[in-house]
Amino acid sequence: MAVQRSASADKIIVDRTNARRSSEVARAVRRTRDRLAEQVGSPAFERELLKLHAHAMINTVVAMPLLVILIAAAGLTAGMNIELLIWAPLTMLGYAALALVARRVERLGSGDLDAARWSRRLLMAHAVSGIGWIYFVWIACDACGLEPFSVVKAVILLLAIAVTAIIASALQGALVATFALPVIVFAASGTGLSRPVDLLMVFLLIASLPFFTYVAGHFNRSAVMLLAFRSEKDALIAELETAKSMSDEARRRAEEANLAKSRFLASMSHELRTPLNAILGFSEVMATEVLGPLENKTYRGYAQDIHDSGTHLLDLINEILDLSRIEAGRYQLNEEAVALASIVEDCCHLMELRTSNKAIRIVQQFERDLPRLYGDERALRQICLNLLSNAVKFTPSGGEIQVRVGWTAGGGQYLSIRDNGPGIPADEIPVVLSAFGQGSIAIKSAEQGTGLGLPIVRGLVEIHxxxxxxxxxxxxxTEVIATFPASRVMEALAPLPTAAMGGRRY
Structure with missing residues (x-):
């Protein structure tokens, strides 16, 4: 059972044995599904619209009372007394009741909010706030000197309708619930008048109610679209949280696997090298017949094969360890002033035996008077030898390898090794640059390698x-170019003057 659970954990990135992380991911997925399930017209959207309307009413709680105060102040200035002293408190009391209901809606949680019931309560509160406007329609002012006064009331009522249409647009029917009765009362009180302007005001008020209801409907649809966009945004955020949780879990497991790999390589390097040293030593003693001749030539051949295979295995272990240290960022550079051209030239001499066996010519093109480079000589030799080995491996007999060392455009130095082999398909270049990756031509080649040379070279170059x-x-x-930055190029030191050394010559 334990093996089966481990295999499942490998297939599914999330570690199911970690209860805390699994529960977090499950909650994130559930929130995402809930958000995606919400559509326009659903109870969730109705609750959000109610909260949006309540929030708007609370934020503009002083707007309508301020308008009432301004109207009352203007009326008192014009000579109206008792009527305004009754109307203003009555109207503000109605809006205070509406604000209390809106505050209650805003404080309720989304799960405790019954959209239908609280919609009815809000509409009733709007109807209560309209009682003050009904009383305003009945107010008369014979001593005001305003001809006709009904026009002033109609204009004020139109202004109140427009303000309410903007503020209460999130709740459908709020405008009608507030001003339907005031408009009806105004129309009923103005039908007996013979002045055309009164009839015009009645017509404008009756027409303004459906017009501003239509405008409020547009605002309502905008609010619905806003909620829909916000829901989609929340859903995307939830998806990102889910992906981040899974990514964090995958990264954690990758780090644990990388740490386990490093520990394995660190422990196995000693365990493998100890018997390999014995194998290499004894096989070399047998192959060279140090302790006496071997009468059977076959045994001598076997001893040499054992030594060659052990050497190859030791090189492979060293390459794996180097790559592991590079990937873990633990490769320590022993930096000093070195001459890149001299190192490359020495490496070319080391490859002469292999190139002569295949009749390959190495053409060296080094720029003269290159200053020293501040780097790790062992790493630079490894870079050059790996690149030369690959070039010799894939260059056909009688071919040519061009090796160049010189200045870069930015003041650094570069090493370029180019062969005239079969080349690499463009789609296989990422493969050959990955650890243990080999192209199709390398697989068909008789001299197959481990696929670690180029990744090690790239890592060593990047470390520099x-x-x-x-x-x-x-x-x-194929051409491989390794460039080193100008910051690693050392300026040539000026020679010390003769006087500084006491006039002596060496």
Whole structure:
């Protein structure tokens, strides 16, 4: 059962044995599904619209009372007394009741809010706030000197309708519930008048109610769209949280796997090298017949094969360890002033035996008077030898390898090794640059490698702060360029004057 659970954990990135992380991911997925399930017209949207309307009413709680105060002040200035002293408190009391209901809606949680019931309560509160406007319609002012006074009341009522249409647009029917009776009362009180302006005001008020209801409907649809966009945004955020949780879990498991790999390699390096040293030593003693001749030539051949295989295995272990240290960021550079051209030249001499066996010519093109480079000599030799080994491996007999060392455009130095081998297909370049990756041509080749050379070279170049570039075309060859930044190029030191050394010459 334990093996089966481990296999399942490998297939599913989330670690199911970690209860805390699994519950967090499950909650994130559930929130995402709930958000995506919400559609316009659903109870969730109705509750959000109610809260939006309540929030708007609370934020503008002083707007309508302020309008009432301004109207009352103007009326008192014009000579109206007792009527306004009754109307103003009555109207503000109605809006206070509406604000209390809106505050109650805003404080309720989404799960405790019954959309239908609280919609009815809000509409009733709007109807109560309209009682003050009904009383305003009946107010008369014979001593005001305003001709006709009904026009002033109609204009004020139109202004109140417009303000309410903007503020209460999130709740459908709020405008009608507030001003339907005031408009009816105004129309009924103005039908007996013979002045055309009164009839015009009645017509405007009757027409304004459906017009501003239509405008409020547009605002309502905008609010619904806003809620829909916000819901989609929340859903996307939830999806991102889910993906982040899974990514964090995957990264944690990858870090644990990388740590386990590093520990395994660190422990196995000692365990493998100890018997390998014995195998290499004894096989070399047998192959060279140090302790006496071997009468059977076959045994001598076997001893040499054992030594060659052990050497190859030791090189493979060293490459794996180098790559592991590079990937873990633990590769320590032993930096000093070195001459890149001299190192490359020495490496070319080391490869002469292999190139002579295949009749391959190495063409060296080094720029003169290159200053020293501040780097790790062992790493630079490993870079050059790996690149030369690959070039010799894939260059056909009688071919040519061009090795160049010189200045870069930015003041750094570069190493370029180019062969005229079969080349690498463009889609296989990422493969050959990955650990243990080999292209189709390398797989068919008789000299197959481990696929670690180029990743190690790239890692060593990047540790030096340089860049690694591989250019290849089929049937034309491959060029690998390793560049080192100008910050690693050391300025040539001026020679000390003779007087400074006491006039002596050496």
């Amino acid at each position: 702060g340089g860049t690694f570039e591989l250019r290849s075309r089929l049937r034309e060859g």
